[in-house]
Amino acid sequence: MIGGVLLAMLMIMTVSRAAFSDATSYDDSSLATGSVVLYNEDSMDTSPGDDDGGYLFQVTNAKPGDSASACVEIIYGGTIAATVELESVIVGTDSTPPLAAVMDLQVDRYTASGCAPADHDAVVFTGDTLDNWSDMETAWAAVAGDSRWYGVTLTLQDVGNTYQSLSVSNIDFQWIANQA
Numbered sequence: 001m002i003g004g005v006l007l008a009m010l011m012i013m014t015v016s017r018a019a020f021s022d023a024t025s026y027d028d029s030s031l032a033t034g035s036v037v038l039y040n041e042d043s044m045d046t047s048p049g050d051d052d053g054g055y056l057f058q059v060t061n062a063k064p065g066d067s068a069s070a071c072v073e074i075i076y077g078g079t080i081a082a083t084v085e086l087e088s089v090i091v092g093t094d095s096t097p098p099l100a101a102v103m104d105l106q107v108d109r110y111t112a113s114g115c116a117p118a119d120h121d122a123v124v125f126t127g128d129t130l131d132n133w134s135d136m137e138t139a140w141a142a143v144a145g146d147s148r149w150y151g152v153t154l155t156l157q158d159v160g161n162t163y164q165s166l167s168v169s170n171i172d173f174q175w176i177a178n179q180a
Helices: 002-016
Strands: 038-042 067-076 082-093 103-110 120-129 140-142 147-156 169-179
Touching: 038 169, 067 082, 067 169
Parallel strands: none
Antiparallel strands: 038 067, 067 147, 082 140, 082 169, 103 120, 103 147
């Protein structure tokens, strides 16, 4: 009798499990990441868009009081919002005594291309030397296609004969973009 009850229960369970069913899905789902892209154009660039990462200054035979200026456009080409700023000025190889210690640095912001005096917006850094610069007010919130123009000026202070025939090289102005 127990065997008959177990057989009946097994048959009921097997029959009870039968049911209609259906399913649906989203077959074409995807995910793509955004990008943070930063490049530059300088006013002397003969190949716009090449982002050659070249130099801003190539000065020879400077004498006390001489200045050299460069104009650069910093362009944000990423797809997600970012904060862009001049993060650091790195002096590579310097002389003894250090020439960077007597090179005044000034960074100006402009509202339009080419750094024309009429388009001057603000002095974002001045008052210190190339080897002793501090944080600059260059940060800006960027979205794709935004750009800012900056003028960078180096001026050799009124120095004596100790500074003749010296050089400083590998001066890197490093702009960064960080996801906002």
